[in-house]
Amino acid sequence: MRTAVTAAQDSVEERRLAFQGFSYTCRIVHQSAPRTAPLLLLGGSSQDRYSWQSHEKWLAPLCTLITVDLPGYGTSDFLPARYDIDFLGDAVQHMLAEIGVPEVNLFGGCFGEVVGLRFAQRHPESVRRIVFAGAANRLPGIYTEAVPRLSQALGRGDIEGAAQGLVRLFMSNPEAGRVRRHAAVARLLQRQFMNQTPEEVRKALEHNTRLVTHGCYEPLPVPEVPTLVFTGEHDTLCTPEMGRELAATMPGAWFTTVREADHLVTVERREESADLIARFCTDRPVDGLPYCSALESPAAELTGASSAR
Template sequence: MMSRILRLSDGAAVRLLEAGQGAPLLLIHGVGLRAEAWAPQIAALSDGARVIAVDMPGHGESDALPGRPGLPDYVAWAARVVEGLGLGPVSVAGHSMGALIACGLAIDHPALVRRVALLNGVHRRSPEARAAVLARAEEIAAGKAGIDGPLARWFGPGDEAVRDRVALWLREVPPEGYASAYRAFAEGDTIYAARMAEIRCPLLVLTGENDGNSTPAMTEAMAAMVPRGRAVVIEGHRHMVNQTAPDRVTAELKRWLTPTEAAA
């Protein structure tokens, strides 16, 4: 696995982790994390693909977006990343906030996307859930939000090793980048929701059975809106399912990446 910095057309730095050869696969993590969050999938998928995991803006070693960015700004950033890579259309998988970005990329820039996978994505939160996530966004912006709450929601018994690794990333994320991305995440669940039927490429939507924020009902609803959509729910797991059930998630991603799946 190689780490390098990609310079975008506007001069912004994006840190990449790359491994393997073959058709390009872009991986976008969630708020508060970094490219290493995809380590199990990078290791497992790089035998048949050129896997490229990115640090999201304001996370890890990637430059933050200016001003008060919303979800469409993160989508435009992802489009610049794909264009900067110069690899033609890519398969793209996103987790949580990364899923919102990947979804927007497939809608706004279909020529750049070969297929799209949304892991633990959100879609039309309930009023109560929306109020709670907006309140947390304000707490994060004010520097008052801790990490114990998210960790308790994301992990269950037996997940301690992964939980400790994610906790380290959350403690290290630059505060401004974290606050900006979380605000866009909190406000982003409806921005592309009505346009999902525009996605014409193969779509995988996956979540954990016990993910209370990216619920199985959301997953089923998103997949049903897309002509070539497929929903998968991993039983017994929560929000960090790509790390707590890496073999199950990787198997579904491999199925999604196959030419047969793409033609289905």
């Protein structure tokens, strides 16, 4: 366990836990005077429990923050691909029980949405609000097409080739539209992928196998809680249309896009994405924001269109 004190929150605690024989670690940024329920941040497959530290100055004053390296990710134990998304969703519930948190505001970005949605479907009593970013209810075609090439490159040790492919996969083409910090974020991703350890490469290969084998979506009931889905307006991996499709399956969900951003919206526009999450989780207005498109209600629009026919 590691504890530290900063100005933005009371303390930071790390807990090493084990679920069905697999060890994993969560990070808790405590807030003694919260304005809302604890916020659980589930990031993408290439993110870990420290990836959200740059958002803490905006989020930590509002509530306790929880991040985690689930089994198979970050510094946690390797998880064979036969363990599916249900297992990871149940691991999230196990963590909350172990740290004594009965209910959370749930954020899931990219792969974090895949795990977060399954967690919410299987443990609806633990979810107060839902925010998903860069999200979809199916594997993007460009991802399933890229996986064999990326896995082969990683398997033969061509880290540079795999890194270049991953950057192209996650980031939009410059011609798609203006994206804040596009070049800087591309360089950051390239370095991150190039600096992977052999164990991280092994986990990345297993992650790809897990997703392709088990898929990312099950049409199970979703809790009827306040829900927001957003993505960058130029997201070419999980496109805005995919985000709308996901929102349409969630009762009463709102959808919006963040201007001048792509799939890595939470990196390219940190302050704006943190503001959007914070506003939604504290019941403040999220319509009319200068960095977002107009709010949409895909489920209601779909119902209206069906009624009109």
